[in-house]
Amino acid sequence: MASPPYRVSTDLPRPLRFLAGGGEATRLILERDWSGHPLGPPESWPDILKSNLSTVLNSPESMILAWGTDRLTFFFNETYFPLLGPRLSWAMGSPFDEVWADAWAQAKPIIDDAFAGRSQRFNDLPWKLDTDRGPADTWFTFSYSRVLDPRGEVAGLFILTNETTARVLADAALARSQDELREANRMLEVRVEQRxxxxxxxxxxxxxxxxxxxxxxxxxxxxxxxxxxxxxxxxxxxxxxxxxxxxxxxxxxxxxxxxxxxxxxxxxxxxxxxxxxxxxxxxxxxxxxxxxxxxxxxxxxxxLTEQHNVEEALRQAQKMQAVGQLTGGLAHDFNNLLTGMMGNLELLQLRLAGGRLDDLDRFVLAAQGAGRRAAALTQRLLAFSRRQTLDPRPADVNRLIAGMEDLIRRTVGPANELEVVGAGGLWTANIDAGQLENAILNLCINARDAMPDGGRITIETANKWLDERTARSRDLDPGQYLSVCVTDTGTGMDAETAQRAFEPFFTTKPIGQGTGLGLSMIYGFARQSGGQVRIYSEPRMGTTVCVYLPRHVGAPPEEAGDDKGISVVSSGSGTVLVVDDEATIRHLIDEVLDDAGYTVINAADGAAGLKVLQSGARIDLLITDVGLPGGINGRQVADAARHLRPGLKVLFITGYAENAAVGNGHLEHGMELLTKPFSIDALTGKVGDMMKRG
Known part of the structure; x- marks a missing residue:
């Protein structure tokens, strides 16, 4: 029976744990008889050899460690295996000049230069080697660099090796192809003369x-x-x-x-x-x-004029079809919600007019419920069109998922098994945590609905470093990203359905069981956050939806303490300036904050608000709508207020605003955001929390 591929330190005795992570390479080291070797048994090797060998064994790159100064002892990792060919079974720990006897004459001068401190990097150097493909002409890009011990003496060599044979051969083929093309052009000119x-x-x-x-x-x-x-x-x-x-x-x-x-x-x-x-x-x-x-x-x-005209007409027709689908679905859903609100308010009015005051809460709660569903529908539409106002902050995505795991388990039900696989060392993301939680919950609900007989849902996070080619295939810029993937074992979907999955109001669920905005909302949130969403699915093979989010480089998020968050307050003190062009909203905020004990000053536009700020009146908090008439928006009012009164706390309220209007998602210290429509508790809680922190 083959020995296990040692991957973790607990598989090994303590003196040999420096070999952990090496897989089959570790097995080759352990199986070799070191009793007659100049290095002796691995337990007695010097610490500098152990640490450098551990680096080689755990590297994903093809890497060699040649130890010593006279006759070098040859070590290598798993990635290097294909290059050894018939030598693989005995090469580990053998002398370098025996392992590569057929290339020693070429390698020896390079090694001597490296020992002398003249390290070099070689690009596409040809070698004739016995590999796992048999004797072959090969090309390699590699570098030799020396390892110094604490005394500054040479202890060995690091050798980083990448085989470039495929690219060299491809370049040669391309050159031949270009020669053939040039020859074809020459022949074309001859034929033109002949005809x-x-x-x-x-x-x-x-x-x-x-x-x-x-x-x-x-x-x-x-x-x-x-x-x-x-x-x-x-x-x-x-x-x-x-x-x-x-x-x-x-x-x-x-x-x-x-x-x-x-x-x-x-x-x-x-x-x-x-x-x-x-x-x-x-x-x-x-x-x-x-x-x-x-x-x-x-x-x-x-x-191509007429062809382009036809193509443009087709694109316009497709655009109008999409707009028709969007507005039709929107009108249907909003008319249902408005009917619920208006009908219940009329019933409430009739009851009051008739003096029937019992059971009035039922109509009030029904109207409020319809209003909340309308607000949720609006947020989903804004998310799809990438126009919602986000509140991005550095977030630990693993911690966020762990915090909502119980909610997800209750939502998907006992018939479905939930597994969360959080990547170790996951990078920090700069995101609106509430929107990501909403996206993950929506994906898990979709996964649940795709498994009517039960199944497994897996939530997995990972760090992704996308090179230019991979990023282009995902319509992203190259760089570092986090992925959050939700996988189910459900019915899956065909290519046509997967292609339309992000369209607004498109759904495969029965009537009344889905709005068709869940995935489109997730798509809009990801794109607005600088990321992307991808679907991988086949009929009867399940579905994976991956959300890619850009990495945040900076300080990690702080642990949330028990006293964090918004607490509803029933009384307060201080003066609040409210700037909003909608009179009903100004009066609502005035009424609520006045009842809570605050002094409220109202302004109908940015210019009026600035006049109040320029006066000697005491202002403890500025509440301003983002979208204001008169050429001065809420962000400009806030900036002017901070100039007049440094450190003034600002609460933005908005139902819809371009993200740039509130600083492209980067609010300054002492600035916060509240999205319309909001509840009275949310308003008083946010104001109380900001006042308390001040």
């Missing part, structure tokens, strides 16, 4: 624009299609620079094409807009071929 008669006939009859031009930007000859399509005569075209009939927006790209032709490059698929004699413009796609040894080039242009 002058046929060319002349095509020259006269084709609707494509054909011409010979010089690199100085002048046309030498043009075919009749130019006058038919553009209206310019041959004389007008040949006596002026061609750039004069190119739309101004395309001048820079046209100049770039001429430069590429000057370098001998064939240019195809270049599109610009050419002016017609009657003042219009045509969209033309060009192919241009330079003539070797001269300043001439040949061009053929195809008119």
């Amino acid at each position: 002058t008669v046929e060319r002349d006939r095509v020259w006269q009859l084709t609707n494509d624009l054909m011409a010979t031009a010089r690199l100085d930007g002048h046309l030498v000859q043009v075919n009749p299609a130019w006058e038919r399509l553009l209206g310019w005569t041959e004389e007008e075209l040949l006596t002026r620079p061609f750039i004069e009939i190119v739309a101004a927006d395309d001048h820079a790209e046209t100049a770039d094409v001429v430069a590429r032709l000057s370098a001998g490059e064939v240019v195809s698929g270049f599109v610009d807009h050419v002016l017609t004699k009657d003042g219009g413009a045509r969209t033309i796609m060009w192919t241009a071929v330079p003539e070797a040894g001269s300043d001439l080039f040949y061009i053929i242009g195809r008119d």
